[in-house]
Amino acid sequence: MKRSHTVAALLLGGISPVLFACGEDSPEEATVYPSVEACTAEMPANECAAAFATAREEHLKTAPRFASREACEAEMGDGACTPANEGPNDGGGSSLGNVFVPAFVGFMIGRSLTGGYSQPVYFDRQGYARSGSTRIAETPLPPQRRDEIRQGSGGVASSSGSYYRPGSGSTGKSFTVTTTGRSAGFGSTGSSRGFSGS
Amino acid sequence: MERVHTTPRPQWQAKLEEIGFPFHTEADGTAYWDESAYWRFSLTEIETLEAAAEEVYRLCEEAVGYVVTRGLYEKVGLPRWAAPAIEASWAEREGRDMALYARFDFAWDGKGGPPKALELNAETPTSLYETAVAQWCWLQDVHPDADQFNSLEEALVERWQARRQAFPALASQAEAVHFACLMPHPEDEATIAYLQTLALRAGMTTKAMPIQAIRYDDASGRFLDDSGLPIRHLMKLYPWDWMIREETGRELVAAAAQGRIRMIEPAWKMVMASKGLFALLWELNPGHPNLLQTSLDRTGFPAGATVVAKPLLGREGSNVSIATLDAAGLPIGQPIAQTEGPYVDDGWVYQAYTPLAESDGNHAVFGVWMAGGTACGLGIREDRALITGNTSRFVPHMIASD
Numbered sequence: 001m002k003r004s005h006t007v008a009a010l011l012l013g014g015i016s017p018v019l020f021a022c023g024e025d026s027p028e029e030a031t032v033y034p035s036v037e038a039c040t041a042e043m044p045a046n047e048c049a050a051a052f053a054t055a056r057e058e059h060l061k062t063a064p065r066f067a068s069r070e071a072c073e074a075e076m077g078d079g080a081c082t083p084a085n086e087g088p089n090d091g092g093g094s095s096l097g098n099v100f101v102p103a104f105v106g107f108m109i110g111r112s113l114t115g116g117y118s119q120p121v122y123f124d125r126q127g128y129a130r131s132g133s134t135r136i137a138e139t140p141l142p143p144q145r146r147d148e149i150r151q152g153s154g155g156v157a158s159s160s161g162s163y164y165r166p167g168s169g170s171t172g173k174s175f176t177v178t179t180t181g182r183s184a185g186f187g188s189t190g191s192s193r194g195f196s197g198s
Numbered sequence: 199m200e201r202v203h204t205t206p207r208p209q210w211q212a213k214l215e216e217i218g219f220p221f222h223t224e225a226d227g228t229a230y231w232d233e234s235a236y237w238r239f240s241l242t243e244i245e246t247l248e249a250a251a252e253e254v255y256r257l258c259e260e261a262v263g264y265v266v267t268r269g270l271y272e273k274v275g276l277p278r279w280a281a282p283a284i285e286a287s288w289a290e291r292e293g294r295d296m297a298l299y300a301r302f303d304f305a306w307d308g309k310g311g312p313p314k315a316l317e318l319n320a321e322t323p324t325s326l327y328e329t330a331v332a333q334w335c336w337l338q339d340v341h342p343d344a345d346q347f348n349s350l351e352e353a354l355v356e357r358w359q360a361r362r363q364a365f366p367a368l369a370s371q372a373e374a375v376h377f378a379c380l381m382p383h384p385e386d387e388a389t390i391a392y393l394q395t396l397a398l399r400a401g402m403t404t405k406a407m408p409i410q411a412i413r414y415d416d417a418s419g420r421f422l423d424d425s426g427l428p429i430r431h432l433m434k435l436y437p438w439d440w441m442i443r444e445e446t447g448r449e450l451v452a453a454a455a456q457g458r459i460r461m462i463e464p465a466w467k468m469v470m471a472s473k474g475l476f477a478l479l480w481e482l483n484p485g486h487p488n489l490l491q492t493s494l495d496r497t498g499f500p501a502g503a504t505v506v507a508k509p510l511l512g513r514e515g516s517n518v519s520i521a522t523l524d525a526a527g528l529p530i531g532q533p534i535a536q537t538e539g540p541y542v543d544d545g546w547v548y549q550a551y552t553p554l555a556e557s558d559g560n561h562a563v564f565g566v567w568m569a570g571g572t573a574c575g576l577g578i579r580e581d582r583a584l585i586t587g588n589t590s591r592f593v594p595h596m597i598a599s600d
Contacts, residue, residue, distance in 0.1 A: 002244065002597065003346040007331045008395045181415035181422050185445025187408070190380045190436060197324030197386070197435070197588075198471075198513040 060084065063101040072100035199239045199308040201557035201593075206233045207339055218392075219332045221385050224589055231328065232591040233336055237555075237562065237578055238598050243308055244347045244576070250313040250488045251302050251566040251573040254479075257486070258318055259571070261478045262288065262469045273494070274472035275510035275544045280442050282455035283465035294364050294457075295464035297570050298357050298433075299323060301577070303586070304564040307555045312487040314552050316563070317508075320470035321437055321463050324514075325592055326350070327392050329567060329577030333594035345597040350567050350575035351396065357569050358400030365460075368431065374403035375462070376423055379435035381408035386435050393433060409436050414446045421450070421459055431460045438468035439511055473547045474510045491550040497527035504534065504551035509541035515587030517541045520551055535584040554584075561586070562593065 039048035065084070066072035072081035082103040207213055210233055214222045222231035265271065266288045271278050287295035301323035306313035330350040337346050367373040377394050379386040387406070394404045405423065412429065413422040421429045434441070438461075441447055453459045469475065476492040483489060491499065499505050501524055509517045516539025521529035554561040560580045567575035581590040 001345055003337070003348045004330070004334060004351045007334045007351050008392070008399070180417075180426055181413040181420075183410075183445070184412040184414040184421060184450075186378075186412050186434075186441055187380050187410035187436065188444050189440035191410070197322040197389075198319040 059101070065099045065101055067099060069100050072102065076102040199237060199243055199555065201235050201555075201560065201562070202238050203235050204233070204340075207336070213335070213339070214332060217331060217335050218388065219327060221388070228589075229591060230589065231332060232580065232593050235560075235593055236336075237593060237595040239347070239595060240598055241345075244597055247304060247306065247313055247564060247566055247576065248347070248573040250304065250315070251568060252571060254302065254315040254488050255300070255318070255568055255571050255573075257479055257483055257489075258320075258470055258475060261475050261482060262466055264478065264482065265469050265475075266466065270478075271469075273478065274469055274474040276439065276468060276472065277442070279448065280451050280465070280468070283451040284469060286455045286457070287461070287464035288466040291464070291466060294460060295466065296357070296360060296364065297464065297467060297568075298361075298462050299326075299354060299570075300467075300470070300568045301325070302566040302568065304566055305552045305554045306564060307553065313564070314490050315476075315488055316490070316549070316552075317473055317476060318470060320467050322435055322471075322513075323565075323567070324389075324588070325565060325577045325579065326389055326567075328592045329565070329575050330354075331392070332592075333577070336594045337596055341596055344599055346595060347576040347597060348574075350569070353567075353569035353572060353574035354393070354396045355399050358397045358402060360570075361462075362400055362402055365431070368402055371403045373430045374405055375431040375433055376429045377404055377406045377433045377435075378409040378412060380410065390433075390435055393435075397433075409434060414449055419449070419453060419456075419458060421446075421453060429459060431462065433462040437471070437511075437513075438463070438465060439471075442468075472510060473508050473512060474545070476549065477547055490552055493548050494545065495527075496523060496546075496548040499523055499527065499548070499550065501525035502530075506549045506551050507546050508549065509539075510545040510547055512539070512541040514539070515585050515590070518585045520584060537585050537587060554586075560593075563590075 036048050036052050039051065063084075066081065069081050069083075073079070080102050081100045084099045084101045210231075211222055214220070214231060219231070222229065224230050265274055266285055269278070269281065271281060271284075276284075289295075291297070297320075300318055300320040302318050303316040304313045305316055329348065334346065334348055334351075337344060337348075362368045365373065368375070375397055377390045377397075379390050381387060390406050394406060397404050407424050411424040412432075413424075413426075414420075415422055418428075421432070423429050441450055450459070451465075454461055454465050474494060476489070477494045479486075480489055480492045493499070494510075496505060496507070502522060504520065504522050507519050507521070512518065515537055517537060519533040519536035521533040522531070524530050554563050556562070559582055561582070561584055562578050562580045563586045565577040565579060566573055567577065576595055578593045578595055579586050579590040580593050581587065
């Protein structure tokens with residue numbers, strides 16, 4: 001076969017690529033779900049719940065830890081952090097103590113011939129997206145859309161729990177990144193000529 | 199090969215929008231994505247195109263090496279002072295400065311002669327998403343059991359995986375890949391997003407940003423992103439030969455030459471992207487069946503030859519003209535076809551005219567995609583005009599199952 005087994009379409013208004021599979025032999029696919037509900041629309045509920053639980057466990061194990069909400073938000077963005085002991089009981093018995101971690105904004109389910117996996121997804125302040133021990137690509141979203149997703153998923157309280165909760169104490173707080181250097185000046189030629197590749 | 203008329207899928211616009219491709223219609227209401235027809239190929243024809251692309255790509259690599267080892271930068275319209283970045287990256291072309299992708303344009307009517315390479319878009323090839331995703335989904339909808347020359351997505355994920363392996367800091371997520379293009383620019387932003395998605399599948403950390411927001415820190419010699427973090431790997435959907443002539447172009451050349459920033463595509467790709475490379479290809483491989491006579495000098499063609507003039511560093515089919523030349527290399531009468539555009543400053547390359555595949559007045563150019571040196575996909579652009587431009591329609595294809 002000379003065609004790809006799957007392709008990753010950019011889902012308009014979604015958080016993630018959605019993979020379309022060709023045949024049953026898809027070697028590898030991964031989909032990011034912003035909520036358990038979004039997942040159940042496409043997959044059996046028990047698989048979604050299990051994936052969520054796995055992602056959360058992975059998150060608790062591997063998420064960057066911060067000693068305070070301020071330190072966490074400085075890296076991850078305003079309202080993006082949650083105390084590690086907050087949220088649904090993961091049942092795994094792991095404890096991060098009194099620290100703050102970025103709340104995850106979705107979870108990614110991947111499959112391959114060697115089995116499935118599930119990972120948490122969250123954005124940091126600089127717009128990098130990470131997944132568990134692996135950071136993942138920032139999705140094709142402008143920052144405001146990213147914020148909408150955060151806000152949106154922040155409001156979701158499902159039977160699996162709310163996995164993103166904007167920090168209540170962080171409203172109105174600003175964070176300024178120190179900008180060094182000067183503008184590199186790239187883009188001027190294309191801006192004046194118009195550019196659309198070759 | 200055959201151009202087959204067909205009925206578009208009901209709500210085809212909505213279907214394209216659903217998969218993240220809202221760019222199916224031009225501003226004037228004409229279709230850019232055109233599924234009122236498709237091209238059907240035999241497997242043998244596809245394998246012929248595939249082999250031709252890999253062969254000519256190999257020749258292109260040789261020609262780049264020829265330019266680099268002899269310092270013939272003027273010959274391809276590039277300034278000598280860009281050489282340090284080009285040469286340093288060329289030395290690491292098998293590893294840390296590997297190529298990601300490119301797209302050939304082939305002319306071929308399938309009537310016995312071999313496919314002829316018109317050019318290689320080695321730096322900022324367009325129609326990636328149309329090729330890899332939109333026509334894949336079209337095929338899945340209308341001919342789910344049929345095949346298509348299109349493993350582009352898988353091939354690109356493999357390229358990202360190879361890059362990840364070449365950089366331990368990418369593998370450990372200590373470093374990220376920044377993706378930059380002009381913003382706002384919805385089409386390019388979508389392309390960037392798609393490339394990011396593929397890098398994600400290869401396990402990379404990425405970040406998208408406007409190319410205009412890149413900063414340069416004179417003290418450290420580093421380029422910085424909009425958060426003030428250093429950019430170690432930059433995938434830019436923007437031509438090298440523009441960047442080096444912009445404000446910090448020389449700083450970019452120095453940073454790339456010293457490996458402080460790794461560019462995708464690497465600097466050696468600006469040699470490969472020059473239309474002048476095809477003049478050198480002909481010089482080095484005269485009479486090659488997959489090449490057309492090409493020269494920087496229009497007096498070398500036989501009297502009465504029909505010749506295409508293209509800007510050395512042109513894009514989007516701009517400033518191209520087709521004319522019949524006399525013995526002195528001067529056009530006889532009016533050009534057969536020509537396009538306007540801004541690329542008039544950097545010299546010209548002349549190429550023997552060869553007809554594209556044609557059906558019912560539609561002229562089709564076959565875009566063969568390369569991931570590194572491997573041919574991995576086909577995207578077809580059609581136009582009523584002889585010169586393919588950035589509004590030429592994208593028409594899907596399939597491989598006949600017989």
